[in-house]
Amino acid sequence: MYEIKVFGGVNYQEIHRQGSVFMFNEKSVIDAGCLLTSLGEKCADIETIWLTHSHLDHIVDIAFVLDMYYVQRKVPLKIRGLKETLEALQKHFLNDDIWPDFSSITLMHGKGMSLEYEAIKVGECYRIDEETTIEPFATDHTVPSCGYIVSKENSAILIGTDTHSLEGIIASVSNKKAIRALVIECSFPSAFDGLAKVSKHLTPALLFQGLKSLEKKGLKLYINHIKPSYVEKITEEIQAMKGDWDVTILKDGDTIDY
Ligand SMILES: [Zn+2]
Numbered sequence: 468m469y470e471i472k473v474f475g476g477v478n479y480q481e482i483h484r485q486g487s488v489f490m491f492n493e494k495s496v497i498d499a500g501c502l503l504t505s506l507g508e509k510c511a512d513i514e515t516i517w518l519t520h521s522h523l524d525h526i527v528d529i530a531f532v533l534d535m536y537y538v539q540r541k542v543p544l545k546i547r548g549l550k551e552t553l554e555a556l557q558k559h560f561l562n563d564d565i566w567p568d569f570s571s572i573t574l575m576h577g578k579g580m581s582l583e584y585e586a587i588k589v590g591e592c593y594r595i596d597e598e599t600t601i602e603p604f605a606t607d608h609t610v611p612s613c614g615y616i617v618s619k620e621n622s623a624i625l626i627g628t629d630t631h632s633l634e635g636i637i638a639s640v641s642n643k644k645a646i647r648a649l650v651i652e653c654s655f656p657s658a659f660d661g662l663a664k665v666s667k668h669l670t671p672a673l674l675f676q677g678l679k680s681l682e683k684k685g686l687k688l689y690i691n692h693i694k695p696s697y698v699e700k701i702t703e704e705i706q707a708m709k710g711d712w713d714v715t716i717l718k719d720g721d722t723i724d725y
């Protein structure tokens with residue numbers, strides 16, 4: 468049994484924690500929506516952030532990890548993502564206008580720059596440590612985006628936030644037999660299907676409709692990325708529509724076994 472720790476997700480009180488972070492070891496996370504509030508000083512140990520896309524709720528804490536832990540950090544913070552995602556960060560975020568360009572600031576207590584960018588490609592497989600690999604797959608969002616399949620030996624989990632179409636997820640599950648669990652977003656109530664379409668997100672109705680074409684049964688389903696104002700409504704709808712699915716709505720601090 469392997470574990471992924473989840474930060475962010477459903478939290479009524481702290482709006483700052485609605486961004487998402489999936490942590491699969493002390494040095495590697497997927498996305499950086501709420502790293503600081505969740506990990507505190509352990510942020511200084513993060514070496515690689517795998518980004519799903521360039522939206523603020525997935526990148527915002529990169530800025531503060533670099534700034535607050537600049538002195539403690541000993542190795543460059545490696546940001547890995549699609550070429551377009553990295554270009555968006557360089558152009559619009561860590562560009563010296565909004566926040567310093569840390570890729571041109573040398574580490575105080577280590578070799579190299581504070582930040583390094585490294586582009587990844589959908590369908591390629593990357594090694595995280597001796598037993599873990601990570602593979603990006605295409606998702607369907609308003610900007611170039613990807614999800615990730617994290618695998619250890621014969622067990623894998625698919626993390627698919629943010630997306631409108633489930634095509635990439637369905638294709639990945641049929642290609643990769645080891646996938647045991649899916650994390651899929653569900654941002655709006657079903658009545659908001661127009662908004663879900665233009666903002667390229669999902670509702671419970673769209674989610675369970677899309678999942679009908681999945682042939683493999685017995686997968687666990689975890690839901691994240693619920694907009695905080697609709698938590699109750701979306702939870703009710705998921706309960707009503709889930710059918711045979713074993714569904715968990717992810718909350719801040721949850722652990723996913725796979
Ligand atoms: Zn997004």
Ligand SMILES: [Zn+2]
Pocket residue numbers: 522524525629692
């Ligand atoms: Zn998002």
